[in-house]
Amino acid sequence: MVKPMYDVKKGYELAKEFYARYGIDVDSAIKTVDETPISMHCWQGDDVGGTEIKEDKSLTGGIQTTGNYPGKAQNGEQLRQDISEALKYIPGKIKINIHANYIEADTYIERDSIKPEHYDKWVDFAVENGMGLDFNPTYFAHPLSTDKGTLSCADENIRSFWVRHGIACRRIGEYFAKKTGFPCVINHWTPDGDKEFPVDALSPRMRLKKSYDEIFEATKDVENVIDGIESKVFGIGAESYTVGSHEFCMGYVMKANKDHIIATLDNGHYHPTETVSNKLSGIFTFSDSVLLHVTRAIRWDSDHVVGLEDETKAIFEELVRMGKLDKTYVATDFFDASINRIAAWVIGIRNTRKAMLAALLQPNDKMKQLELEGDVTARLAYKEEFKAAPFALVWDYYCEQTNKGVGLQWLSEVQKYEKEVLSKR
Numbered sequence: 001m002v003k004p005m006y007d008v009k010k011g012y013e014l015a016k017e018f019y020a021r022y023g024i025d026v027d028s029a030i031k032t033v034d035e036t037p038i039s040m041h042c043w044q045g046d047d048v049g050g051t052e053i054k055e056d057k058s059l060t061g062g063i064q065t066t067g068n069y070p071g072k073a074q075n076g077e078q079l080r081q082d083i084s085e086a087l088k089y090i091p092g093k094i095k096i097n098i099h100a101n102y103i104e105a106d107t108y109i110e111r112d113s114i115k116p117e118h119y120d121k122w123v124d125f126a127v128e129n130g131m132g133l134d135f136n137p138t139y140f141a142h143p144l145s146t147d148k149g150t151l152s153c154a155d156e157n158i159r160s161f162w163v164r165h166g167i168a169c170r171r172i173g174e175y176f177a178k179k180t181g182f183p184c185v186i187n188h189w190t191p192d193g194d195k196e197f198p199v200d201a202l203s204p205r206m207r208l209k210k211s212y213d214e215i216f217e218a219t220k221d222v223e224n225v226i227d228g229i230e231s232k233v234f235g236i237g238a239e240s241y242t243v244g245s246h247e248f249c250m251g252y253v254m255k256a257n258k259d260h261i262i263a264t265l266d267n268g269h270y271h272p273t274e275t276v277s278n279k280l281s282g283i284f285t286f287s288d289s290v291l292l293h294v295t296r297a298i299r300w301d302s303d304h305v306v307g308l309e310d311e312t313k314a315i316f317e318e319l320v321r322m323g324k325l326d327k328t329y330v331a332t333d334f335f336d337a338s339i340n341r342i343a344a345w346v347i348g349i350r351n352t353r354k355a356m357l358a359a360l361l362q363p364n365d366k367m368k369q370l371e372l373e374g375d376v377t378a379r380l381a382y383k384e385e386f387k388a389a390p391f392a393l394v395w396d397y398y399c400e401q402t403n404k405g406v407g408l409q410w411l412s413e414v415q416k417y418e419k420e421v422l423s424k425r
């Protein structure tokens, strides 16, 4: 890699001195950041297309990738090659997160008949790299996923088909955990909803509850799998009503009262004035854990690449200040097809980890103390002061230490890969 543009070590020493004045231990912050896993979503690499053997691979369910940047991965091999390229520039512990439609079999396998061995190439990849493997049922992009719904469908044949899919996925999750040695986090998201507000809003929700109950009951022997239940405010084509609303999903998780069933909060899934950062303490009052889908919503659930913006930082500040970072499963979920897809991963996941570091490099105990004493003036002074603290110098040092590229060093490498590999696809 090209030489650093400045003396990174010197910058780190200076920053260390700055933070020490506030009693902040830079090295322990680096250690925490490095050891906190981020689950890297595979679907940024191919616009959520998947690797099922079928004609129509169009994306449905009210989510969309926009853009047509050349070089998208065409199969599992290419996708893993691209993930490996991105991982060269992403520091810290990573898990790989795949969807059921990233199956690799010789023929089309129906979603309710998928088996662990259909994912062995992903398992081998994870094991070779010492990483955990997370999973997601794919309740969308399928002829039986229509505006009639999936797990909430009134047609019993369709509903039970998707229940069987959920069951198969939990068994596959257990297999992943066994093979990799890391627990498998599964996220359940259904696109079910209505363009208009339904006359009967309750029945679909009762059926969704019944479906989740059936999935968990049928697989209650499954071990080392954690299940996130993801809510959403609306999707394209289902603007008025979402069966798995926030209240529904939170209600389901709390009522289930099982360690492995937790809420998934995707920060693209709320009204613009609602923030995930502000919801976390409410969730943790009643639940021991949470699954995060870190994304960036522009006006809607647009799934832009994660930015180092206020809400991203606020989410990690909340987790650090509550002492819940190690109780949180952090996963990324965005899909931008308008830029180099490897750069999208690198920018978004680096930003996620950078926000984590920025949150750890704050006088959190001091600010809590000031708040307790009612010194709200000093609290604001500290908060504002640390927005411009030199955490980037610590970040650069961390990237150098882990050999993941300081600053924009990764960019020319990714451009080279685009020229040598992506442009030839």
Ligand code: RNT
Binding pocket: 043, 048, 063, 136, 189, 230, 232, 266, 293, 301, 333
């Ligand atoms: C959709 C949800 C869901 C998906 C992935 C592909 O709005 O965020 O998590 O993005 O499962």
Ligand code: ZN
Binding pocket: 189, 230, 266, 293, 333
């Ligand atoms: Zn999501």
